[in-house]
Amino acid sequence: MGKNKQFVEKVTAMEEDFAQWYTDVVKQADLVDYGTVRGTMIIKPYGFSIWENIRDELDRKFKETGHSNVYFPLFIPESLLQKEKDHIEGFAPEVAWVTHGGDEELSERICVRPTSEVLFGEYYSKNIHSYRDLPMLYNQWSNVVRWEKTTRPFLRSLEFLWQEGHTCHATSEDAQDETARMLGIYADICENYLAIPVYRGKKTEKEKFAGADYTLTIEALMHDGKALQSGTSHYFGTGFAEAFDIRYLDKEGNQQPVHQTSWGMSTRVMGGLIMVHGDNRGLVVPPRIAPTQAMIVPIAQHKEGVLDKAYDLRDKLKGVARVGIDSSDKMPGWKFNEYEMKGIPVRVEMGPKDIEKDQVVLVRRDTGEKEFVSLDEVEARLPVLLEEVQQGLFDKALNHRNEKTTTATNMEEFKKSLEENSGFIKAMWCGDTECEEKIKDETSATSRCIPFEQENISDSCVCCGKEAKELVYWAKAY
Numbered sequence: 477m478g479k480n481k482q483f484v485e486k487v488t489a490m491e492e493d494f495a496q497w498y499t500d501v502v503k504q505a506d507l508v509d510y511g512t513v514r515g516t517m518i519i520k521p522y523g524f525s526i527w528e529n530i531r532d533e534l535d536r537k538f539k540e541t542g543h544s545n546v547y548f549p550l551f552i553p554e555s556l557l558q559k560e561k562d563h564i565e566g567f568a569p570e571v572a573w574v575t576h577g578g579d580e581e582l583s584e585r586i587c588v589r590p591t592s593e594v595l596f597g598e599y600y601s602k603n604i605h606s607y608r609d610l611p612m613l614y615n616q617w618s619n620v621v622r623w624e625k626t627t628r629p630f631l632r633s634l635e636f637l638w639q640e641g642h643t644c645h646a647t648s649e650d651a652q653d654e655t656a657r658m659l660g661i662y663a664d665i666c667e668n669y670l671a672i673p674v675y676r677g678k679k680t681e682k683e684k685f686a687g688a689d690y691t692l693t694i695e696a697l698m699h700d701g702k703a704l705q706s707g708t709s710h711y712f713g714t715g716f717a718e719a720f721d722i723r724y725l726d727k728e729g730n731q732q733p734v735h736q737t738s739w740g741m742s743t744r745v746m747g748g749l750i751m752v753h754g755d756n757r758g759l760v761v762p763p764r765i766a767p768t769q770a771m772i773v774p775i776a777q778h779k780e781g782v783l784d785k786a787y788d789l790r791d792k793l794k795g796v797a798r799v800g801i802d803s804s805d806k807m808p809g810w811k812f813n814e815y816e817m818k819g820i821p822v823r824v825e826m827g828p829k830d831i832e833k834d835q836v837v838l839v840r841r842d843t844g845e846k847e848f849v850s851l852d853e854v855e856a857r858l859p860v861l862l863e864e865v866q867q868g869l870f871d872k873a874l875n876h877r878n879e880k881t882t883t884a885t886n887m888e889e890f891k892k893s894l895e896e897n898s899g900f901i902k903a904m905w906c907g908d909t910e911c912e913e914k915i916k917d918e919t920s921a922t923s924r925c926i927p928f929e930q931e932n933i934s935d936s937c938v939c940c941g942k943e944a945k946e947l948v949y950w951a952k953a954y
């Protein structure tokens with residue numbers, strides 16, 4: 477027991493210091509290590525296998541909706557980045573520049589992509605000619621670099637992995653449908669795979685993507701009451717098409733600019749996963765994306781027949797779930813802690829006494845609940861239990877978010893709410909950026925989204941008291 481206790485103590489309690497808890501979990505669950513350059517991260521095998529499952533689901537959904545994967549270069553010449561004014565202004569502060577090739581200074585600086593709109597823009601201008609070429613639906617899986625001042629694994633790192641979709645359409649309507657469709661896919665991934673409930677809405681002008689007409693977003697609530705932007709989908713209108721001269725010949729023979737979108741989801745959602753479901757014993761991974769859904773831990777495995785039975789069980793369960801077995805000579809207590817730390821949804825215990833009774837013990841990671849299941853029934857029971865865990869995690873996160881979504885009609889209420897029950901605050905807004913900035917200055921909460929589902933909480937702006945235009949969700953955010 478002494479050893480086990482010490483192991484658990486490596487994770488700081490989240491009530492004590494949430495930031496430290498987060499850092500402890502990413503390390504102890506073996507998700508990442510720090511890179512040599514400040515703010516970079518090494519995604520370790522376990523962390524990467526979770527990301528792969530998220531990636532594969534997304535990829536499948538992109539292909540189902542007609543998108544093709546491509547790969548564009550890492551480098552962008554400075555002159556190309558300058559072409560769309562709002563875009564470069566938005567990204568310039570965090571761009572990493574290549575100035576030398578070997579010993580030679582380059583005649584033009586080259587940017588390491590922070591995102592690839594301009595590269596796609598240049599390509600489309602050369603490759604789209606006629607309405608027959610549309611829509612052009614591309615997606616790229618890649619890394620991007622943003623030179624952030626403060627960094628944290630997954631949440632904000634100099635380099636991260638993501639996908640970026642870039643599409644061209646003949647009409648504004650088609651492009652706007654695409655923008656909404658892709659946000660829907662992100663929401664689906666978050667809610668039905670990551671078990672993270674999200675608010676869907678539009679970003680304000682101040683918070684939208686640099687160069688976009690508008691940005692749609694999904695916003696999730698972390699355990700500490702802060703929000704995490706978990707996926708965004710942008711409608712560009714014809715802004716980039718005008719800047720990059722992307723035109724097509726319509727059926728009547730007229731040159732028309734294309735209407736574009738871009739959308740992205742990144743390894744940031746890994747941070748969301750940790751901060752929504754994790755607890756003081758470590759990570760909790762929702763079954764649908766867990767690399768190992770159930771881990772078999774043989775008890776008293778040195779006794780005759782135990783390991784054989786455990787392997788038989790593994791073979792039997794392989795067909796219904798992603799099952800692992802730990803037959804190493806480490807103590808069962810160590811193994812329990814290890815797989816709790818890694819957040820494996822279900823532990824399957826099997827010892828001599830269980831074998832005698834033709835049963836196994838199933839233990840849920842999320843609630844700690846134990847159940848005894850006969851060997852005849854375990855094949856049917858395990859997949860059902862995994863779905864129960866999946867649903868349980870979602871329900872718990874939804875309850876937490878609902879408890880932490882409050883309303884405010886004036887700044888006094890706003891501040892009180894944020895202090896006493898930090899989370900999302902629903903408040904009316906006049907539409908003025910000035911009020912948005914004032915709220916941020918006074919409370920450090922930012923506008924997260926203008927939800928699609930609007931309500932009328934009051935007739936006046938929470939900040940200035942003038943006539944309200946729309947409901948906004950506000951929160952402190954990562």
Ligand SMILES: [Zn+2]
Pocket residue numbers: 905906907908911937938939940941942
């Ligand atoms: Zn106002």
